[in-house]
Amino acid sequence: MSTRRDLLRSLLSLGITSTLSNAWAGSAHATQTKGDQGHVVVIGAGLAGLVAAYELQQWGWRVTVLEARDRLGGRVVTLRQPFAQGQHAEGGGEYIDDVQVHPQMHHYVQRFSLGLEPVNRRPEQGVYYLKGQRLPLSHQALAETFGAQTWREDDRFWAELETLAQGLEDLDHPEAMTNAAALDQVVLSRWIDTLAQDPLARVLTEQYLRGEYDDPEWLSLLFLIQQAALYDQVPDQRVEMYRIQGGNDRLPAAIAAALVNPVQLNTPVTAIRQTPLGVVVSHEQGVVTADYAVVATPLPPLRSVQFEPALSPVLQRAIAELNYGSHVKVISQFNQRLWQTKQGLSGLTITDLPIGFVSEATSSQPGRAGILTAYVSGQYGRQLAAMPPTDRAETVLAQLEQVYPGLQAQVSTVTDMVWPQDPWVGGSYSAYGPGQLTEFWPAFQQPYGRLLFAGEHTDRYIGYMEGAVRSGQRVASWLGSRTHAL
Ligand SMILES: Cc1cc2nc3c(=O)[nH]c(=O)nc-3n(C[C@H](O)[C@H](O)[C@H](O)COP(=O)(O)OP(=O)(O)OC[C@H]3O[C@@H](n4cnc5c(N)ncnc54)[C@H](O)[C@@H]3O)c2cc1C
Known part of the structure; x- marks a missing residue:
């Protein structure tokens, strides 16, 4: 059976990934x-x-x-206003992966003597909030609460993707090139339809794709294969590991x-x-x-x-x-980190609510206060973008309150970054x-x-x-x- 490594090899030969692989190989300054x-x-x-x-x-x-x-x-912008206690949050590009995954970011961080701060991604401190229930962020909790098929169906999604990539393996073969072009024409959501996933698994799949890129109806199947290939065999613990100390x-x-x-x-x-x-x-x-x-x-x-x-x-x-994706970040500061002090949680949340994905911006920052960032995307990002800022804040706070009861009473300030409305980008980032x-x-x-x-x-x-x-x-x-x- 093909592995995600095979996916990478396929895409390398396709040329989609290869062009840049040697770009810096000869860029040692000595030469x-x-x-x-x-x-x-x-x-x-x-x-x-x-x-x-x-x-x-x-x-x-x-x-x-x-x-x-x-x-x-x-799109790298650190927000220091309007936050109290000297805290800050990232309004755009936030996480840096492990040095093996994002080596060039690490190179420049080192070159300019900047430090990295770790991000708390401990799954046991994160939560799912699905169908109105909060549960630990683990396969086991998902299986115990909603049945083993939810997780199995997610695995099936990736396995099917790998099978498709097999047709791209030998690109000297004209058929493989034709396959790649054909896969690029496929609308991702239509392909997901053919999998007939269990409904909750489908919601999780869509929230994942929306959060990473855009609604699946706007994406190419080949684009997803290319992205999956990039993270081929990269364990979860190696992604989204760091931010730059003091702000990106x-x-x-x-x-x-x-x-x-x-x-x-x-x-x-x-x-x-x-x-x-x-x-x-x-x-x-x-x-x-x-x-x-x-x-x-x-x-x-x-x-x-x-x-x-x-x-x-x-x-x-x-x-x-x-x-381009339609990500909106709604960033709220709270007088105290209720999720942590009362519940021992990190604030990391994956939910079927429109807010989608939530994380704490201040996990490595001192102060009693704390900042949570809701990372809202796809159709939900577009809906938020269309609202006046006060409605945006209220909408997100009401959803956070569902996940973390009592939180809303602690809010001190809310700000946002509405990337789809930014005239110098016109979206968040490209999603082919x-x-x-x-x-x-x-x-x-x-x-x-x-x-x-x-x-x-x-x-x-x-x-x-x-x-x-x-x-x-x-x-x-x-x-x-x-x-x-x-
Ligand atoms: C919400 C969000 C979350 C993200 N999260 C992450 C993450 O966690 N990890 C990660 O690695 N990446 C993340 N990214 C992506 C990352 O931020 C971008 O890929 C990267 O910063 C893009 O850099 P760039 O130089 O290509 O473009 P930009 O940073 O957009 O730079 C382009 C510059 O061109 C300027 N410009 C535009 N038009 C003109 C003009 N006519 N004349 C002169 N100047 C002009 C713009 O003002 C801008 O300064 C995120 C992005 C967003 C929006």
Whole structure:
């Protein structure tokens, strides 16, 4: 029987995962050229753009970074207001996996002498809240409360996925390529329908997919296989292990501080023109000319950027259509950590309620108060996004109260990050829809004239900080081996 390792091998040969695997292998700084290689303009000061800028600088390029917002970090944003007792929470990218899974994030954390704090993921301190009942976060509790079939059905889901991947194993065989393209056309929810899962197992499957990516009706089956392959044989204890001590925003701040030219904030790019000699990038305050441009923004904001000459039809379609998740974080501070003090719990919650997934932001932070983050996604994220902020807070608090009675009376402040409404992202992170992996992916992996595309959506670690960082390394590595004379 095929294992998840086989899934990975299949996808490696498909090319969806391979393009980036060696991107940084040759990026040891010792081999890099110093001197004036030319000038690169980097658009976007998220992790992808900042890492690209930092690595290009190491290669000897002059770099100008243009950022639309009034802050660095893009989807890495640490919220310190409005919280009391000096506590903070992550509004976007939060968890870093084990060093073997997210090695490049660990590399930069170390490079800039930042610390990591562990996340409490002890399952015995977490809870399921399903069908109105709270139970320990374990297979055994699930089986005892709802019957063994719930867990068995989850296993069947992954086993069926593996069987499908077997058809992708030998991609020298034309049939395998045809299979991959065919799997990419399959709407994930339709495939789940064919499994006829037990109803509670189906709810759990959907909540998982929604929480990680988006509602299954928006996703491609091949995309899920690719994502599953990435985490092939990675034990649960190795994922979501860390946050950066003092806040994840310390990493983008540290990278930016190492740049010779400060990032230009409040500078939204409006047009990118390629000429035979270079690029002319227009922004609201003026123009920057350079030899190359690294486009390290999410795709939706590029809909209002004018490209001359026009981008290829595939890139245009990707910008117009690539599917993004709809995650909303509702982040509440409580005067005391009732879940911990009264109930010995960590706050980690998986539920069939619309709030979906809850975790404590402050497990490694001092203070009597504590912060819980509800990570609401898919259709439920979109519903919350459409509400006024007070209704959003009330909706989430009422659901938290169901799981942890007495909590609502302890709330001191609530804030939120509504990513689908953020004009500089237009969603949370990419979650490839039917047909999009085979159509759009290859277009991001090569330069388009003097434009190079970076960002989480261009790396196999789609939707991760690791993916953003790796994509920055990839474009820097590509340019690093060239000079502006090209
Ligand atoms: C709610 C949420 C939870 C997440 N959780 C995790 C997690 O637990 N672990 C994990 O690893 N990852 C997580 N991620 C994903 C991670 O945050 C992203 O993959 C990563 O930060 C993306 O970095 P990026 O550089 O590709 O894009 P961004 O961070 O979005 O950076 C792009 C930059 O481009 C700028 N920009 C856009 N348009 C223009 C323009 N026209 N001109 C100039 N600048 C422009 C933007 O303002 C932004 O600063 C999460 C993301 C979200 C939203």
